[in-house]
Amino acid sequence: MADSLDFRRLFQAAPHPYVVMDAAFTLVWANDAYLAVTGRAAAEILGRNIFEAFPGGPHDPGGEGTRQLRQSLDTVLATRAPHTIALIRYAIPRGAVFEERYWSATHTPILDARGAVALILQQTDDVTEMQALRQRANAARLEGEVFRRAQAVQQANLALDAERMQLRRLVEQAPAFAAYLRGPRHVFEIANRSYCALVGRGDILGRPVREALPELEGQPFFGILDQVYATGRAFQGRAMPTRLRDAEAADSLREVFLDFIYQPITEPDGRVSGIFVLGYDVSEQKRVADELSRYKDQLEEMVRVRTRALEESEAERRRAEAALRQSQKMEAIGQLTGGVAHDFNNLLQILSGNLQMLQQGPRTPEEARRLDTALGAVERGAKLAAQLLAFARRQPLEPRAVNLGRLVREMDDLLRRALGEAIELETVIAGGLWNTLADPDQVQNALLNLAVNARDAMEGGGRLTIEAGNAMLDDYYALQHDEVKPGQYVMLAVSDTGSGIAPELLDKVFEPFFTTKREGRGTGLGLSMVYGFVKQSQGHIKIYSEVGQGTTVRLYLPRSHEAEVVVAPLSGAPVEGGRETVLVVEDDPVVQATVVEMLQDLGYTVLRCPDGQSALTLVRSGVAIDLLFTDVVMPGPVRAPDLARQVQAMQPHTAVLFTSGYTENAIVHGGRLDPGVNLLSKPYRREDLARKVRHTLNNRRQALAAALVPHAPSQRPAQPPSARPMPRVLLVEDDPLVLMDSEDLLAHLGCQVVTARDARGALLALERGRFDLLFTDIGLPGVSGLDLAQQACARWPRLGVIFASGYGGAEEAAALPRAQFLTKPYGLRELEAALRRAAAPDAG
Structure with a gap:
């Protein structure tokens, strides 16, 4: 039914005036009743703004009616709710004049689909006729009452409208x-x-x-x-x-x-x-707060970093002070033990020499037993002195490139005998094990000491594990451990399943004379010796232990890039004497007498002097000597090394053998024997003395043989100087006398010669100048002559090579193309032939 209604016709027929305007107050429709009461035609007002169609003027004093109408319409737009004007005075034009009329109007918003005001419907009632009530009974009273009520409503609406508009302005202009x-x-x-x-x-x-x-x-x-x-x-x-x-x-x-x-x-x-x-x-405030918080965090972090740096600096200072105190303590102990060892070893040498001399004569079985017992005590005393020197880092080391895997395997039988049947031994050698630079004898002593300590900790049996592998100690590890340099090391570990060591004792186990064994079972020098040897070898030692579980000691020895050099021990050489002349320089008269007697018993002619100055006087007198056998520590102005140099300058054929129970720094630097130095440590046995003297004499004779062999003149016809090439030869030899003789031979053959004492100096010389030939000894200190030649030929492929050696090595040298090999001693003719072959294009 509602769908069939025509609301436009209904509003058109309504007796009340209705008009419709849009949100801009433009009149869009009006019914006949509205047109009638306003006295206007639709064409006059539709399409025009209501305030243009019904303008104010003199008939609207103060514009009050216009203001009321506009305020009501604005309220409808703002609130989207109906608004009523109870009474408004608004004149209607009647031709040229305006007729004063009173109205009551209601404005109703018509909303679109979005809820916004699309149209406003105005219903208007003309209340002007109320004035006619004055002409009827009680008209005045009734009119006054109605008008008063209307005015009161009007004033209340105006107040509410004003309050509403004020509130809207406040909300609109608020910063929030x-x-x-x-x-x-x-x-x-x-x-x-x-x-x-x-x-x-x-x-x-x-x-x-x-x-x-x-x-x-x-x-x-x-x-x-x-x-x-x-x-x-x-x-x-x-x-x-x-x-x-x-x-x-x-x-x-x-x-x-x-x-x-x-x-x-x-x-x-x-x-x-x-x-x-x-x-x-509050986005900006949040950003500022976050920035301040970030700055605060950064500042706190900077404070923490600075505080940590100060703490670390303080800790480093304390560590440095502790290290300095430890170093000073070790230096003091070293000086003390050095002096004690020197005198103690001299006493042991006297005892050992005399006991061994007694062994050479006739004796009863009881006397032989007593002599053996006494010599055993001397050996134990010598071992004790050696441990003291090792702890103080005063033992003379002879380091060379060695493979710890080979050393451990060679010691297998010895270790099993030392451990006994109750201890199970297991060795683990890593594949691709690097070589290390260390004294092999001291490595074996350290390993044996650790194994014996482990055996004592495993009373009743257990398992001992020896491991060897490659290791890298980085910068972080080095910062945490004093005296550790970051780099590549070879690790040797000894682990046992023994009783372990209490945590409070771990810092003391390397101190001399400290032991956890019961009284009479140990001297407290075993781990001290290992510690001193490792430190003297530029290595690192670390101990891990847990009570009831066992102990692991790890030795880190520096890696060597050199090939391993296996030297046959002198202990396997025969004990033999000789007829050469030996000059013994020893300040202790008893030690001197003992040594002289042992050398004479070996068949040598022996001369003796108490100090270096008297020895020089003897040599200057023209007495020929074959071997200078001198103590390192002697009284007087002439030091043992200076004595050796001056004697060899006067008699170049003389060999030199040092002996000492405490070497100081005379022939040992950086804990290592100087190159070419022969040393026999006190106390020594007669067999050790015989082998070492014979070995030193033979080596010297071999080194000088080339200079003593008569050389036949070359049969090659001489060439004019302008046609003869002058090959540049780099001669590398560590023995000064052999170096001098070889240089003379090469110069005699027309070579320009530059010399070097080791591989490092040779490589520097090759960098500085051009050479035709490298002439090198195989047994160089540090990097061998073979490795030197391989490095040099890789850089300079046209470089010729001649190897010289008195200890073999021809097969190894043959691996290098075009290389020639000379066996010491060699003559001028052999050298000339080798030079010619090395220079030939197809030499090989």
């Missing part, structure tokens, strides 16, 4: 963002400029929040609004992160941080009708 959401769908009734600027759009009035701000989907705000509306409890947000549309880039979102409150608005009956929103954009 504000909005009012009506109903359970949260429809925007009010939103000030700050709110519209915040959300990046102005078309939100009359729209539900989910439709107006779809970008809030997935954020907590819709849920919070529903909760506030349902519970009537306010919600306050602090610096809540919010993603809103960017007004400058509508397709993207920007993040802001908001302080706000959702305040529910309740009706008198307690029902929630809407939610008032008020808040501030």
Whole structure:
């Protein structure tokens, strides 16, 4: 039925005046009743603004009627709710004159689909005829009462309108963002400029929040609004992160941080009708706070770093002081033990020499047993002195490139005998094991000491594991351990399943004379000796232990890039004497007498001197000697090394053998014997003396043989100097006399010769100049002559090579193309032939 009604005809036929205008107050329709009471035609007013169609003028004093009408219409636009004017004085033009009329008007908004005001319907009642009541009974009283009531309503409406407009202006101009959401769908009734600027759009009035701000989907705000509306409890947000549309880039979102409150608005009956929103954009404050917090964190971190640096500096200072005190203590102990060892070894040498001399004569079985017992005591005393020197890092080391895997395997039988049948021995050697630079004899002594200590800790049996492998100690590890240099090492570890060591004792186990064994079972020098040897070898030692579980000691010895040099021990050589002349220089008369007697018993002619000055006087007198056998530590102005140099300068064929129980730094530097130095440590046995003297004499004779062999003149016809090439030869030889003789031979053959004493010096010389030939001894200190030649030929492929050696090595030398090999001693003819072959294009 409603669909069939024609509402336009109904309003047209209505007796009350109706007019319709749009949101701009343009008249769009009016019924006949309206046209009749206003005395206007539709063509005159439709399409015109209401204030143009019905202008004010003298008939509207003060423009009060126009003001009331405009205020009512603005209220409808702002509130989207009906508004009534109880009484308005508004004149109607009647031709050239205006007829004063009184009206009562109601303005009703007509909303579109989005909830915005599209049209305004005005219903108007002409109340001018109320004046006619004055002509009837009691008209004046009735009129006055009606008009007073109308005026009171009008004044109340005006006050409410003014208050409403003032509130809207306050909200609109407030710096905070504000909005009012009506109903359970949260429809925007009010939103000030700050709110519209915040959300990046102005078309939100009359729209539900989910439709107006779809970008809030997935954020907590819709849920919070529903909760506030349902519970009537306010919600306050602090610096809540919010993603809103960017007004400058509508397709993207920007993040802001908001302080706000959702305040529910309740009706008198307690029902929630809407939610008032008020808040501030605190993004900048949040950014500043975060920046300050970041600066605060950075400052605190800087303070922590600086504090840590100061603590580390203080700790480093304390470590340095402790290391200095330890170094000073070790130096003091070293000086003390050195002096004690020197005198002690001299005493042991006297005892040992005389006991051995007694062994050479006839003796009963009982005397032989007693002599053996006494010599055993001497050996134990010598071992004790050696351990003292090892701890103080005063033992003379003879390091060379060795393979720990080979050493461990060679010691297998010895270790098993030392450990006994109750101890199970296991060795683990890593594949690709590097060589290390160490004294092999001292490595074996250290390993034996550790094995014996482990055996004693495993009373009743257990397992001993020996491991050898490659290791890298990095910068971080070096910072945590004094005297450790970062780099590549070869690790030797000895682990047992014994009783272990208490944590409070671990820092003391390397101190001299400290022992955890019961009285009479140990001297406390075993680990001290190992510690001193490792430190003297530029290595590192670390001990790990747990009570009841066992102990592991790890030795880290520096890696060597040189090939392993296996030297046959002198102990396997025969004991033999000779007929040469030996000059013994020894300040202790008893030691001197003992040594002289042993050498004479070996068949040598022996001369003796108490100090270096008297020895020089003897040599200058013209007495020929074959071997200078001198103690290192002697009284007087002439030191043992200086004595050796001056004697060899006067008699170049003389060999030199040093002996000492304490070498100081005379012939030992960096804990290592100087190159070419022969040393026999006190105390020594007669067999040791015989082998070492014979070995030293033979080596010297071999080195000088080339200079003593008569050389036949070359049969090659001489060439004019202009036609003869002058090959440049780099001669590498560590023995000074052999170097001098070889240089003379090469110069005699027309070579330009540059000399070097080791591989490092040779490589520097090759870098500085051009050479045709490398002539090198194989047994150089440090890097061998074979390795030197391989490195040199890799850099300079046209370089010729001649090897010289008195200890073999021809097979190894043959591996290098074009290399020639000379066996010492060689003559001028052999050298000349080798030079010719090395220079030939197809030499090989």
